[in-house]
Amino acid sequence: MRNALLYLLVIITGLLFVGRLFYLQVIDDSFKLQSESNAYKRMRVYPERGHVYDRNQQLLVANQPSYDLMVIPRKVKPFDTLQLCDLLAIDKERLIKQLKKARHYSPRLPSPVVAQMSKIEYASLQEKIRKFPGFYIQKRSARDYQTTIGANVLGYIAEVTPQKVKNKPYYQSGDLYGKSGVEKSYEKILRGKKGVKYLQKDKFNRDIGSYKNGTLDTLPENGKDITITIDAVLQQYGEELMANKRGGIIAIEPSTGEILSLVSAPSYNPALLVGRQRSRNFTKLYLDSIAKPLFDRSLQGQYAPGSPFKLLNALIALEEGVIDENTKVTCRHGLHYGARKPFGCHCPSGTSNNLNKAIFASCNAYFGKTYLNILNKYPNASIGVQKWSKHAKSFGLGNYLNNDLSVGNKGRIPDSAYYNGAYGKNRLRSTYIISNSIGQGEVETTPIQLANMTAAIANRGFYYTPHIVKNIKGGTLPKKFTTKRVTTISPEHFEPVIQGMFDVYEKNGGTGYYARIKGIEICGKTGTSEVYGKIDGVRTQLDDHSVFVAFAPKDNPKIAIAVFVEHGFWGSRWAAPIASLMIEKYLRGTISRKDLEVRMLNGSLQHVYDSFISGEPFKINRNRPR
């Protein structure tokens, strides 16, 4: 019997082991999961971001390799710090700090020492990198701007924020995404689709080849190229014209709603936001609270439109039947309508203006009277203002355009609800809001809304939502950009208004007379909008904005444009000439009026802007002593 003991023990042990194996391998799943988290690493493979072309297929944005110097602290051996610092153009403290940071993160995993080096920096470093064990160069893809213009249109890409990573699982820390402009609007198309590569890891978390021979891997899908509606030549010219001025230029092709140029001044070179100096440059732009280069004035700037708004009021008055072409209003150097002060105008007293003249000479009295007539046509002003507001909004005013530009502003077209809030229900009197008649008062628009309104007039009653995308390679345009949007104004009412706009240029006494171009039939309207600002907390009237809207040619228009020059004194001083130069450039390609061009290119309003913050007293709409 004694020899049975060991037999028994051996058999029992064998059975227990098989039982334990059964438990570990067949019953309990937790080990499998743990081994998976041990065993592989999911690596994103980044696709090439799509290129951006202008409407004439000029390449605007491409990609360039950018190089990060990476370090694996564990592998670093003593090296010539001075030489490395020289090659990287950084000081020793910074290098030491970066190495310390890297070691803190992980001694075995790579960390960046210097990010986004250019090809030139890379070239000199690459020859010597072998002298620095533990360091290597990681190639990445960065944006390569083929142009210095259009920063506000093109936008930029930046590293995702932790918040974004949390909300959008597609992104992971360190990814780049479009943060403004086209890069933002078409992020999904431009970015492509990341691929996944599974790498098998060892116990040090090092890669030791592909996992399951790459059967689980997916290839990245490159981003699609897009063509934008911008005409790079026109855009560049616009930016040059706006040099040393603040404001915006929007040019739209009325027949399609394509935005030909979208100038916001001041702007910056988009290449500033690429490369080693990116974060320094961005901070500088971001913190410039005076010139606000990151603020897109053509899209976000909300201004009183001034006189161009008279065009809209004329159209509404015609539609509502309160005037016709021949209705005359006598201007007594203003309109006396029962208030303490007359509604001022620049016409000599006793001028009798019909619609045509009221437009080309921009008579305030005419439009003040007409506006009151529109409102008073209805039992009370609240109903009137509601009717009026509806007409105005049909031109795309007072709300977001709902287009593919990443920023925008609603502007403001007041309606009865707005005034009920301001004055109490039905307490509104038409005379309270007479300023709306000339685009002052509560009315506010953004330059792009104004340009769109002009396009709608040019089209005689409809518009296409202004948009920036012309063509997506292998994609289709959203339907909303090809849908005709019809205004509430009947087509026949446009002709007299357009004739008035035409005469702005053609008739002596027209506000754009001096900006006309031989051979091109331009229809336009100047504007001078009063503006108040706070200086040291005191509401102060500042120099008027210079506004101009135009389209050309008169028949079959090719371009509609709105120009806004902040504090440009009056419409015909800056905005009208700039608009006419833009139109000439776009339609003819060359400029015949060289002296005007030179004056506009070299003209500067910097001293005016400086005077607001100088602390010295100033008189508005005068040249400042330099």
Add this chain to the structure above:
Amino acid sequence: MRNKGNILVRIDWLMILIYFVLVFIGWLNIYSASYTEGSTLGMMSQPHGRQQVFIGLSIFLIILILAIEAKFYERFSSVIYLVSLLSLAGLFLFGKNISGATSWYSFGGFSIQPSEFAKFATALALAKFMSDTQTNIKLLNHLLKIFAIIFLPALIIIPQPDPGSAMVYAAFFFVLYREGLSPIYLLLGFSGATLFVLTLVLDPMMISLICTVIALLIYFKNRKKKHSKLLYVAILGLCIGLSYSVNYIFENVFEQRHRDRFNIVLGKEVDTKGIGYNTAQSEIAIGNGGWTGKGWLQGTQTKGGFVPEQHTDYIFSTVGEEWGFLGSSFVVFLFVALILRVLHRADLQKSKFSRVYGYSVAAILFVHFLINIAMVMGVFPTVGIPLPFFSYGGSGLWGFTILLFIFIKLDANRINEW
């Protein structure tokens, strides 16, 4: 003598077959555990390449062992034992320290671990002493001599330090029991071990209480037998004393790493990243295998090198991951089959020397098999002892090969005896 030319007929081919299957499977798994991209067969820089050489030399050893006259082992057992003891003692002077233990002699790039060879030497010496017709295990005098033979090598090995290898010598208790040692020793050993583990899980107070209750129950049940009350009190006192002293030893004599290893297995501490890393990763590797395993060279745990010492002591985790439940059960089956076969052949021996030696072989293989696989599966504290025929290492492989094949030779020779 007349059957000398016939050894190939008399030899037990089953044991040899199992031996070669185990060695081959072992080598496959060493290859996988030490595989890196670009590995080729016979690369001497890799463990699997060196193991190939070790296996080749083993075959040479086997031929040598089978060729030598069987009587040689019995006659020279004392000499072999003494040489073995000297080689162990010599470590204190000439030994080389590898990963914390001075258990190796180093000749150039080549190391030998004498403790691997001391096992068969001790088995031979024990067999020789026991087979002496004068020896009576019931005599305390003789028993002490037997204990001396067994525990002398262990005592030299412990301070190297290599407690794992020393532990194996407990295997000889099974042999002694088979040969007539009072079961009291085994019983004491088992109760001692049980008490030890229970003390670590519960506290001494609790143990004392339980022991008292059990003692009272037994006493009242056996009242009629009129045992001396004193005996009960003495045994109870011994248990309680042991429990408290275990507690004291554990807390004050053991080093922290030993305490940690016990605590991990007993589930008193969970630490899969630090001290429990080995065990946790090994369990993950085995658990990752599933029914049929990941396939040879496909184990992610194995390829990633997550299990430390995987090609040596933890080689069974590779089997678990890459060959799954079926493969690892098969390996368990092979070991069980081999040990049972050795036991069976040992029982058939007419010569006491062969029988005792055979029993020793079976017991040593069993203890290695038990402790190693229990450790790899996370039910026994981490103790560094190899899996016979499986783990990487020349000394280990040769030590077990000699151990087994001397028995095969003795077994093949049994007809010559009377």
